[in-house]
Amino acid sequence: MAMRHSAAKKSPARNSARSGSAARSSASPKAESASRLIDARIRELPDWRGRMLGRLRALVKEADPEVTEEWKWSTPVWSHDGIICTGEVYRSHVKMTFARGAALEDPAHLFNSSLGGNVRRAIDFREGEKLDEAALKTLLRAAVALNKAAAARS
Secondary structure, three states: OOOOOOOOOOOOOOOOOOOOOOOOOOOOHHHHHHHHHHHHHHHHOOOHHHHHHHHHHHHHHOOOOOOEEEEOOOEEEEEOOOEEEEEEEOOOOEEEEEEEHHHHOOOOOOOOOOOOOOOOOEEEOOOOOOOOHHHHHHHHHHHHHHHHHHHOOO
């Protein structure tokens, strides 16, 4: 199901929480810190946006169990051989921006934001919209494959 919406510019909700849940023992200290910050970000959003960000995070991890969580620009970032996507939270939507989205096939027409650029593409998720989890995981896997291919050429 395609989601089409105009991308109204709104300032992102700020992250003031800097503490989080127990660290993951298998991750590096930097990754553990990022994971804690993402945990805190999800917890500080008690409405649908926190649940959506948590679900998007879970889907990223399901699509790529080797994903690295990072915290950049006060935003969750998921990487594998380069940035896959970010998870930005705004007042009216949660945005997942794919770093190299313009190079990805999108047969399910998930991209509905940042369509005019030459590099990035994004998906704005709004309250009450149905999430096409299978199509999103396919898109995430394609982004990982694109990053791996670029890393192999380097």
